[in-house]
Amino acid sequence: MKPAPLSALWPLLATMAGYCTAAYAAPQLMAPPVTTLSPQQSSNLLTQLTAMDAARGLAPELSVRLSSQHPGTTGQKIVRTQHTYKGLRIFGSESVVVTDTAGTIVSVASTDRRGVATGGLAPLAAADVPPAISPAEAIRIAASSVAPRGVDRWPPSAELLIFPVARSVRVPAAQSKQETELNAADVQEVIERYALAYYVKTRMAQDNKPVYYDTIIDANTGAILAQWPALKTVVGSGNSQYNGVVPINTSVATSGFQMLDTTRGSGGKYGGMAITNANHSSADNPDPGNIYTNSSNSWGDGKQYVNGGSTTSANGQTAAVNALWGLMNTYDANRNALGWHSLDGNNTATYIAAHVDTSYDNAFYDDGCKCMYIGDGNHFNSLGAIDVIGHEMSHGVTAATADLVYAGESGGLNESNSDVGGEMVEAYARAGGTGSVIPASGNDWMMGTEISKNGQPLRWMYRPSKDGSSPDAWSSSLKYLDVHYSSGPNNRMFYFLAQGSRADPASDYYSKYLTRTPAAMHGIGSDKAYRIWFKALTTKFTSTTGYADARAKVLEAAQELYGASSKEAIAVQRAYAAINVGADIDEADGGGGEPQGAERIINGGFEDGINGWKGATAVIGSDPAQVAYEGTRYARMGGKGHTTNQVLTQSVSIPASATQATLSFATHIETGEVHPVAYDQLTVTLKDSVGKVVRTLARYSNKDAVAGYQLHSFDVLAQKGKTLTLSFAMHEDNSKPTFFVIDKVSLLTN
Template structure:
């Protein structure tokens, strides 16, 4: 199945300069200092650039962008998150993560694009096979939508934060198997075997309610049909778990406080600015109910020694030494979370822009939870009943990491993205623990110090909340991805990614009886090698903050974490290999060998430059030795891959426009990881022997619609199809619904011509079956009045074939005339057929 005309977003990644050594690499600051928010003019300029890129690919003026947030990127770059809009309404889960440099130039764009079938382009192309939104007027008001949700989730509750209802377009998604996985059993599926596609769209309200009801917070995000009030989707939104301080879990620790007159306050003005209190603060919630907690006042003391290091005695004072211990736990955790991010990564506070936050201790009575609240961007900690005080270093690091995700990728808190959201917080908690346990100083995450068990210290039974190295030990979390993982609670669906990160950092064990073993690691060595806490965390943090979108799932995460590793440490580096193996260990992607044997691949025969006449055949050949046979080949023209050119020899019918084109080949062997060699360049010179002349303008479509008329919106670069040469082509069909599309160009064949040869490259793929022609492409020659002079060929879904086929026709019968070449496509009401045309040429002599 093709999701027709979902534009391929620019994913051009500017590789970071490689650092001089592993040691320097480990200690280098990754993220930029706080960035200034773009001015309205700068934001408008960025939106204009993005909209112009959309227009080049055929999207209509109904499509635009809305800047949602900005934060630092890697050093020298800024990250802007731009939501996709249609007719002014946000398309839920469809967004671009845009990396810009100091000059404001777009460096790269990481995209989750769900706009495929929304509307028609300016030339009338119905994009996609799904039903678009025809009417954007709701039947319900925003207040109606809120009332319906409140009635369903907490009719007697009270609002902790003001509710909101945003009218938007909601793409209802479904998972489909890629072609190579159609016949796999469910148990054999890998995460990379599925792709999420749009099933249909609904006009909806995104309702956010943050309520209190019967002694507990009731936080929900709800997608409500704006016409009928029906619930389309719903998920829980509550994201849960230098003075001297006597902490409960870390002994005597130094904590940063402030002195006001003769009174000490738990206000750290050296970390963070602004916020509610002007610095990082710890407050006393004074047992206010968890369903509507009051942060209370900042802790104060007459001396700068705090706490007794013991579990809070239920019913006792919050402000005596025993009551202060929970506050010491909180401040020590908050300081170390801040220092881990800033000293190691350069990231300041939760949002990267150094905005201060706070933690409120003693929330509710004997409350067995801790949670991050996006409304205040703060954290609340309970005293525990089944647990000890929930202020351990890893729990605080976990909850504060929710704040980082909230400010960056904002991973939707349900399904696979919700599991990744929780996993990010577990990863953050463990890395903060490692940093704090080794003194809380330095510019690297120490190699040890954390226990890889989330919340073990707060447990009265000794059983942690989660085991990162083997999630299934809790009896509910899976160790690996499966197609049903999206149905689990996010605290359980986080398990596989937690295990991935453990393997990435620490490696695995080859014994099938070990807790550190994965049956999915089938390459050599059976026990994969880890890269350590510091590198693993840098790679993960960069991916989450600069590449993930709100809808990122396990497969998308694997690709973007790998890309982050390649940018930081190089393609083919041990770090990039470790990422692939760590994800393979949880059934996401294929396993690879850590070190390939045998010699490197080398080019034994270089392609030679050739000179031919227009209309003649030009051929280039390459030979290779070394590595592991058999070889695979990929040919490039002027740096762009040539679709279907996968043999040792590449041939083409030369046109005058090919003069000066440069060709080269990349040869790959069959080892894992693959070894490659790149040939030298060969230049094609096209002479004018015999008076050969190209009569088609822009036959390769690289100049967009230039020279062509009709449904020109089909010209561009689209998801699911590739060019024969270059980057652009004409994508006729692929809609999966009733549609007609036509491309035409007038050409003149001189009366003196002795030959007139029309050629074009055509690729056909289809979802139809059988030999009945349901969808057709008719190629004709017409006169200026539009009368058909001759039908050259009719192609249908029955002619589908892999790769491009070169089609050739003799047009000498039309010499002395100006005729119109016509490519006309018609599709029936269901099941797409794609007719992809490229390199149209009419050579006369």
């Protein structure tokens, strides 16, 4: 039998009549931790799935087995199953099964690699021949290929399974297209053959670094069929390094207090969310050490760790403050907004170990301990920034749900999910870390800006190609890139889904693939975008989901949450079209998502020079030494190092009919001041026609200096019906310079 293309197999179960329901009401929260299926419930579910397969004509040798379980929305459970042939798992062939309280199947999403189109037995004869090499030999081959001098950090494993060897081919309609014209929908995977193989997992250390790899070894020849890295990385009150004084949950210890938060999560290694001191334990085999303790409940000094200093002093505690605040906000963002408890949905506590190795420029999530390690940095600052922690912890969510293979397109989606999670946690934390929605602003849509010593982020979500390596859109070569680069297009998709795009070809927010009306798609807001994405990840994605499959499943999630022809579903299609995945469509009402409103600021990005601005307009410009928040220009105030006053203003009007009015801007603050005193200040106000201050929006000083930009947002609806002067007033004292950089000034009204 000729193997069927995967694109023909994926939707078979998902499209079966009667097994898909839509919920157009307000999104439900995910359920609290659920109990595992009883033997009777498991048997009942397997009976239903077997009957479904039998109805399709599948031979009894092709079966399913239950693999994992996590909560769904309230009243539902998610069970993931693996497809098997004579008891052996077929790699990447899986189903995600949603059941209700009675155990009845509600929906099924599948990646089916059993080689069956309409029934019959797949050509899996390779599984009928006993393996020629042992599991131990397979482990030896895999280990020697990645770390010949390596030492096991976690015990290796070798699972005998069936590996579908596939290749990408064009669909018939795309045969004559040029390579550069291909869309993700123009290609599909076709299984060429099946190999009896070992899936080998090695978690080793070599040359002072962890070397974690997954390898597929041919069980008859010993050849390496596939291989990919498995380490998910990014290159009281506490004085945090990046966020000022922040509240952190600690608990009483014998001689004071400890960084153990027993209100978030249970079980795990420490019985709650904990921060431990790795105390420079080698990254190749790190020991998490003991939970941080302190005689008082005030922690840290808010400064970068001084290399060689004590890890338990106030300076050494700062990295732990960063970590605990980040861990708390990651937990709260997912629990309060989505109903998802901890990493696995079942509220299992995790921990972060600070000060791993010496001057270590990395942070990583280790699925062996389901924990995170952060380094102090060398070329970077301490790697415990809020978006980095949200990123790494999101790898734990992926591991507990879709478990996306960390290679090719699925690996890019794995990394992208963590970037999305990091940004959403950052937005939630910046808004105070409370509430049931992800705020529309507050994050900078750039990964790792704060840890960068030169202000350059690791990744730009709105235009990934700014890093010089990540593509902005899908291409047939995407699967060959490092996963930190192949994540780029999906990051951009999510940005467009949440924030919308722009029609100006010179803008970082423009996509040439948006060819329908309007040229600038409308976003639906971060909260809705995250709910749609998270539903797709947890209830539809399988381990080998790629870009085209992701589009189909994210669209299904949007349709189930908001309706088949909803503006949210339209926005999903346009956001994916913007990265060359699927076709673009018109927005039925000229606006496919949440109205972004009318812009009342003229030249808020300063790209048109001084246009619209008055006062100290000489501060507007560009310099290779200073990166703009977006575009190339900004307003840079201060930096003189002597007594200076500068004021930059613009007249703005808020219509009396406005129902929403949001003022926002980005700031970047650099200082030469060393004392924690507000010597240099920037005051942002709104003034009436005679110059009287009607509202002071914010005051910033040299004490607020951080790496990279921070985005600030203010509700100014109370000023509707007024014409006001927006004022940025900078005062610098007579010594030590402070730069106040302003960009992306915006006043949106509806």
